[in-house]
Amino acid sequence: PSPGGFQPSPSPQPSHSPATARTPQSYPLQVPSPGPLNTPGNPNSVMSPAASQSEDQLYMDKLKQLSKYIEPLRRMINKIDKNEDRKKDLSKMKSLLNILTDPNTRCPLKTLQKCEIALEKLKNDMAVPTPPPPTVPSTKKQYLCQPLVDAVLANIRSPVFNHSLYRTFAPAMTAIHGPPITGPVIPTRKRKFEDDDRQTIPNILQGEVARLNSKFLVNLDPTFCSNNGTVHLICKLDDKNLPSVPPLQLSIPADYPDQSPQWDNESHEYEANPFLQNVHKNMTSKLLQLPDKHSVTALLNTWALSVRQACLSAA
Template identity: 95%
Template sequence: MSSPSPVQVQSAQPAMPPPPQPQPSPQPSSSQPNSVSSGPTPSPGGFQPSPSPQPSQSPATARTPQNYPLQVPSPGPLNTPGNPSSVMSPAGSSQSEDQLYMDTLKQLSKYIEPLRRMINKIDKNEDRKKDLSKMKSLLNILTDPNTRCPLKTLQKCEIALEKLKNDMAVPTPPPPPVPCTKKQYLCQPLLDAVLANIRSPVFNHSLYRTFAPAMTAIHGPPIIGPIIPTRKRKYEEDDRQTIPNILQGEVARLSSKFLVNLDPSFCSNNGTVHLICKLDDKNLPSVPPLQLSIPADYPDQSPQWDNDSQQYEANPFLQTVHKTMTSKLLQLPDKHSVTALLNTWAQSVRQTCLSAA
């Protein structure tokens, strides 16, 4: 067999059967002869009608869509999540709003403590009950995480807190103390304590109680001058006064209610004896003692009463005793004994007691 010529091969290609297509409707099939006869030889795909209203394209035209730019409409932009011009989804907007709400709430947390102080300050003020309820609601929003309000309401709260900032007087933290470079004296704390307590009524007592033991240990006990005795100094044994025997015998015969002793504050070499006489009677009250001076030539001279009226001026009773005894001594003879003088004293005390009763 002879091989076909190139012309024959080219003419045989259009005779290939087309792919199976759906059966055309009767109406388009009636118009096909007119289209075939009026135009140039179309491609094999052009004889098959398209099921869609649009005309079908041949394989050649499918590869070159620029030949029919007006027949294929370009699709519009799709609302995909990746497209910047697409509308934001509700979940994304809610998340950003929550973040803004938390940031605003965090900024307002600095007003919590000042707001509490202001609530405590006006809690007892009856005229500001309305403001107090608003402040409590605002504090509840700032402190309670379960209480949620709209973002616009929170922004209004922020504006209100800014207006109340001066009233709340938000305290600023004090600056850190600067270490004092000035040299402090060793006794400065003691001086500060003295200045703080100098007006106390027991200040002197506290000072003495605190510092007296230390000062005594440092300087020793205070220097005290010699104590001058109120009594006259005693003479030696050979210079002591001698008591006459007559006086000694009389004193020995006195009643037991009279206690007689030598007066140690007196010591005379001229023979005068000074006695102190006490009245020890259970039936009589206690009275001051008598001081008697016995002359050296006793009994030629009577004993003398050292009239010390100061001891008998203490109360009216003693004054009466002194007055009675003075009047009775004037009734004694010029020469009288120690016994007579002491008996007169006891009678004066007894008489005063009877007159007082």
Template identity: 40%
Template sequence: METLLKCEQVLERLELKVKSAEGFVTGAGVAGVAPVGGGRLQEQNICQPLLDAVASHIKSPMFNHTLSRVFGPAITTLLGPSPRRAGSPPAVPAKRRRLPEEVVEIPDLLQGEIAHLDQRFKVQLDPSQHLGSRTVHLICQLDDKNLPCVPPITVAVPENYPSRPPQCNASRDQYDSTQFLRNILNSLDIHLNKMPEKYSVTSLLDTWEMCVRKACSLPDTMATTGRD
């Protein structure tokens, strides 16, 4: 509706200009100046075809959209942007705003500790980490060419680390597949129970590696590994 009102204002201005031009030409003819074409200027509204086209399509469901798209830029140039009514809601953007993706934040202290770990420890974020969780879940792998390949462990680092120690979660299903892995898990449980009240992620991983080396040094374990 606002676009129609602006179109009406523009058409009224054009009509006034046409009438002014007709009056000027008529007056000039009276003064002795012959009008163009040798006759009186035809009193025909040059905007009549446009008005007829608007009237024929005014009931179209796409009429307002087409009118705004065709005449909107020109009307804005001539009349300027229309003032927004008080209390009117802001225009809704055409494109849907994209919400920022939530990212798991790792404390700087923990990032620094992971960066200084020995290269034999490979650490990455657990892909099943729940967004919004204050606990950071890490998947840790032991990559040492002098040691056998063992299943990774998951380390849960609490929000108030290092005031509270990390928790080690080894997959019971994976570490229960052979006697060798069972010895590693049993040794790890014993050593973690003897750890001080506060310990670091580095200390936990070093303890895990020590348990792997200890299990490798047991001859009965190595003998039974081939039978499992």
């Protein structure tokens, strides 16, 4: 072929020679197109803006994650600054600190990941505080009184638990419901017996005396000492509508109420004046009208009725 066959055609063709690469006409041909040349297989490809932004975000996240090592790393550097044997380690630590703290110092993401591995190895020496786990909001419904329930469950085995509960809630419960309701207080004067170990008072007699009318005052007779179970009582009549009369002395047998109480009328106190003699007469008459088995209450009521009848006779 002739040399003329190698002449370029009139249409412009891209030339790969250095001379033609510097000509103004060939400059636009060297600008890489964003499409076909930005492939992973092309080593000369340029990263797209989206990929670059994503890598920057990963870099900043990793840098923020490693910021917890800054202060421990500084303390470590200050600690070994004067140690001649660890000059090499000191230089590496300062480089790591510079990467973490200087915003103008930028390294590839892979390098930053290698820094993380190195810092993890130094973690025990630097005593990096482990951040607490993130607080996960509880999905369980929180009741209004739940703190109180938790406190009760935590202290329920305490030996002073009941005392603490009473001291805490008693004032409030008293304010809401008022003082506790109690039964009527029985006057002690009508059911009080002298303490005497020599006379044992049956429960049935104690109950009957406790239920007597308040005008009857009943006490043990201290002048008697009975070992056969007989109880000796002194009964006084305290009625504001009746005159004062001598007390009545009764003997209660051990098998009461199977046997009736006995009136000790040997006393001469009811012979002092005509009025008392009339009371004694009425009393003797009415006792004969009582049934063979009668109670202490019936006997005392007969006594009070005799005194009232004597008053009517005297009027």
